[in-house]
Amino acid sequence: MSSSIVLTGFLASLLAGGATVLGALPILRIARPTEQQQNVLLGFAAGVMLAASFFSLIMPGIDKAEEMGASRMMASAIIVTAVLIGGAVLAQLNAIVPPLDELGLGPDGMAAARTRRVGLFVAAITLHNFPEGMAVGVSFGGGDLGAGAATAIGIGIQNIPEGLAVAGALASIGYSPRAAVLAALASGLVEPIAGLFGVTLVAWAQALLPWGLGFAAGAMIYIVASQIIPDTHARIAGGGRATTGLMIGLAAMIFLDTTLS
DSSP: OOHHHHHHHHHHHHHHHHTHHHHHGGGGGOSSOOHHHHHHHHHHHHHHHHHIIIIIIIHHHHHHHHHTTOOHHHHHHHHHHHHHHHHHHHHHHHHHSOOGGGGTOSOTTOOHHHHHHHHHHHHHHHHHHHHHHHHHHHHHHTTOHHHHHHHHHHHHHHHHHHHHHHHHHHHTTTOOHHHHHHHHHHHHTHHHHHHHHHHHSHHHHHHHHHHHHHHHHHHHHHHIIIIIHHHHHHHTGGGTTHHHHHHHHHHHHHHHHHHHO
């Protein structure tokens, strides 16, 4: 494989991952969100994650497994298994990883339980960017530059609301707007690392891709169901406007995922 293809795949995944910062920029205009604004932001993040789990990860994962020769039933079984493993791993991390404040990473004056929830959320978003970066790299590594460019553009646009979700979640627990935006950018920069892996080791990356997509989906669904949604309803009776935020995030990601696929 030529070095130019490797470099192109790496740069494309870098640009796709860097798009997260575009979505995070509006957070710079928000000082410290109110409780109601925090719930809207967390609800939006939950909606983004739910839609991304199914339309960016599970469905493409089934398609990738079928492209590799699996039957529809086997492809579905692979993704279901990976989803369950992803959820189980995040559940174990939730039990054993100390809160962010004990690691010196959490903001002052914020409840440990809340920082743990948001920390796991950011970890899940970052985790799901790895198989997406691999997908960009594999697209270029296959030699079809048009397909690679289309994949990178699609994932980059999808990363914009994900950047807002990460920055908004961190702002909701007391991080400064600048720190929240930088963290959103950092979560997206996993993609060029994964893209480099995908473009240089196409065969291995293709074999791992369905499992990675399903694993990331399971991790994200677990965080939304067990952490984010219960947290919003516990902070404000009935969740306040969290459900409105969730529906907006869900609708935005469904539109992007279905029009860009």
